[in-house]
Amino acid sequence: MEKIYFVGAGPGDEELISLKGYRLLKRADIVIFAGSLVNPKLLDYCKEDCQIYDSSVLYLEEIIEIMRDGAKKDKIVVRLQTGDVSIYGSIREQAEELKKIGIDYESVAGISSFLGAAASLGIEYTVPEISQSLIITRLEGRTPVPKLEKLELLAEHKTSMAIFLSVQNIEKVVEKLLEGAYEENTPIAVVYKATWEDEKIVMGTLNDITQKVKNSEISKTALILVGDFLGDKYNYSKLYSKYFSHEYRDAIYNRNK
Known part of the structure; x- marks a missing residue:
């Protein structure tokens, strides 16, 4: 065949x-x-x-x-x-x-590299009550993006984002993210060659990431991750809560009835 x-x-x-x-x-x-x-x-x-x-x-x-x-x-x-x-x-x-x-x-x-990058950082894109969605996108360049997928429009959702093929224009990426709903203190990570032996991770905020990336001399083969999922705030999920019941497990208050 x-x-x-x-x-x-x-x-x-x-x-x-x-x-x-x-x-x-x-x-x-x-x-x-x-x-x-x-x-x-x-x-x-x-x-x-x-x-x-x-x-x-x-x-x-x-x-x-x-x-x-x-x-x-x-x-x-x-x-x-x-x-x-x-x-x-x-x-x-x-x-x-x-x-x-x-x-x-x-x-x-x-x-995908966005999964490899998350593993390298030890993070979860979908933190309860912080972000339950992940947008995978790229900055327009020689390859255009559809009108409604402009980075500044997607940034209005203020959810977790993984931005491919754009690190060479990090300054413009930051500008577009700030045009949306993100604030200057929003955490951001740039992961160069995720999971490779020469992997490099640059952490910062939208306020300082441009200079940090320039200092690191990263200009290609890197993924940009941005959103509050990278920050210190988090909430426990209901999945393993003893007060949350589902078809496989009764909540503790149901057991005590």
Whole structure:
């Protein structure tokens, strides 16, 4: 069966690929990986005769040609994407081109960098009564964003945010966040290469993060996290409260009736 596998490589740490993704890499005849965004240590899982291509130097047409030729020869072809394939992976265009030439595909979930960054920081995006929503977005640049997804408009919700592909414009990011509902003392974190060996974390507030990022010389491959979930305020959830009942457990006051 002619088929391409889109595999999420995880955020960086080579052990954070899924077991399914690892098994596919081990068996792959052809791997097309996303250049400097994917930890090259993941390629060590490939067999010796696996053909490996770096997509950072390829055009879409060339990527599809490699996929088509491999699939027609019944090769196992893996398209190895950073993080999870569903977030800023440019997968849709590849999938549509494969449909045109009658080649099937399967996506294998991975761990996104926003999850890897949260693990590195030891934080939770959804702190009870502080924030129960997470917005994943980016600042407009060479790639525009829809009108209603402008950063300043999303910032009006004042919820947890994970901002991709924008650290090179940190000053503008801060400006847009302040245009929304965030205040200057809102906590913010910039995580460079989350879970990689050379990971770097810069913590601050909207008031001082721009200078801190400039001092750290971070200009790419970083995620911006902003919101009160990073602060000192928190509340306990009702889930494990002895006074909160649900279908698996009676509350203590019900037991004492």
